[in-house]
Amino acid sequence: MTFHVPLVDITPYVTNGTPAERAEVARQIDDACRTVGFIQITGHGIPAAVIDGLTDAMDRFFALELEQKKSYRTPPRVNRGYSPPKSESLSLSLGVESATRMNDFFEAFNVGAGAADYPHVAELPQPDYADNLWPDVDGFEGQVQAYFAEAGRVARTMTRIFADALGLPADFFERVTDHSLDVMRMNNYALPPGTDVRLDGELMGMGEHTDYGIVTILWADQVRGLQVLGADGSWNDVEPADDALLINLGDVTARWTNERWMSTLHRVKPPVIDGTIKRRRSAAFFHDGNTDAMIRTLPSCVDADHPDLYEPITVGEHISAKLAGSRAGKKNENAARESARVLASQRA
Template sequence: MSFHIPTIDITPYRENGTDAERAEVARQIDASCRSVGFMQIVGHGIPDEITNGLTEAMDAFFAMDLDAKKAYRTPPHINRGYSPPKSESLSLSLGVEQASRMNDFFEAFNVGAGAADYPHVDDLPQPAYAENVWPEVDGFEQQVQAYFAEAAKVARTMTRIFADALGVAPDYFAPRTDHSLDVLRMNNYALPSGTDVTLDGDLIGMGEHTDYGIVTILWADQVKGLQVLDNKGNWHDAAPADDALLINLGDVTAHLTNEQWMSTLHRVKPPVIDGTIERRRSAAFFHDGNVEYVIETLPQFVDDEHPEIYEPVTVAEHIQAKLGGSRAGVRNESAVREGARVLASRY
């Protein structure tokens, strides 16, 4: 049987669909979450001009000189600003150590929801809710903020669908995400001049990893490179259809469902053509939940055949361990299950 990432139209959840139409969308989401953990959605409602503005902003920033971009770099514990090539290793977020510890060649720029975005909540912890660092690029802040707002709407539509698919109250996620740790990571897979990277068979654009939170909304261009691991240990190429967004589950969702919904392992290995890397761009919106949210498995997913896998943990504790691996180079010893899947995969 060939590997297939389903395409699902979520319009009924955005435009007052009938109960039957919404139930069918929830059924398709549930089936995809159980079988693949990745899907692509259409009918998401993000206008083309907003997406085009995002890509213009990304292109303008990443075209800057490497030293100029490094002026917007932040310490590893602050998930904002610029990450240059070979400053991260996503596989370490799973406790899997590659030959070179910090070897992912992608560059990225991160923005997120800061404390000022949630005026209804007092004393949000820093640096989890840090304010953003904005580069001096014409239109960048406005264009990125416009897309961030639209992606946040899509993320909350997805959690509303998840609630129906999981059989919980429609507003289950609302109090757990009303000051969510939301981050937009804009990625560029290309080698700036002066970057020391050897083009060989082991080159990693972004190492094997699962996403950390509830759901990820991914815009990507259609250049090959993204690969998804199936439940038999095989890697498959994944690229969005026209006007589609890729959706994948994060660790929080896998924890909630006792891994009956999977947080799918993925990586990026853009093709090397004529000795150079074909440029690839993506922008991932991570919707992770409130920092103090205690992630506990839903009781309907625990029975004699499915004993509980995870201990309760807060979103803050979970993400701190993950970021400590990917950005600070500290091997995450708590991701035993995911790391075993990577090591068993067929490269």
């Protein structure tokens, strides 16, 4: 069976399409979420100039000397700032320890929504809603903030589609995302000059993992590297179509839907050409939900043939355990179902 990531035009939800047009989009999204967990979308409405600004900002920051970039590091619990190559192990976020590599070979810069972005909420836990640490790079903050706002709009559009696809009240996701834990990670996959990839054995740009929250909005170069786990246990290359964004579900959505919709395992293995990695860039916007929102399985997703698979947990508790794995090296003991899928993929 050929692996295929569906391409869906969401224009009817961006430009006030007819009820029939929206219903067709919701049907296509439901089918994709049931069968693949990854979707490509067009009609998202992000201006090309905003995307160009984001990539320009990324290029100028990642071109800085490593020691200068390291000055923008934060402690592991603060999901902001710079992450150097080989400082994270995403497999640990699923409770899986890798025997073949210690860390993932990518560098990243993280920004997110801070407490000041939600003035209607009196107290928000720190460091979940930490202030951003902006580098001293001309125009970087403005360019990144412009894209961050657009990606957030697309994320909220997707959850509106999700509500229709799942037969939920139109404001279901609005009630659990009015102070959403939103983070954007800008990734750069490239080896420093002079590095010999043979020294690293089984080089991995980013280890196999599921995303943590509700939905991820991913912009990526049209460069091979992203691989998605198929239902048959095979890893499959995925590259975005022209003008498309990649959408994938996170663990929170898988829990809410009792795995009717899956948070699909994925990884990044950038191509190695003439002893070095072909550069690949991406920006992942994670729309994770309110930290105090309780994730309880939707009653419509439980029946005699589909017993409830998960105990209730807050978004904050879930995200904290995942981050402790990826950034602080603490194995996540609360991810038995997800880690079993990782181990099965490694045996395939």
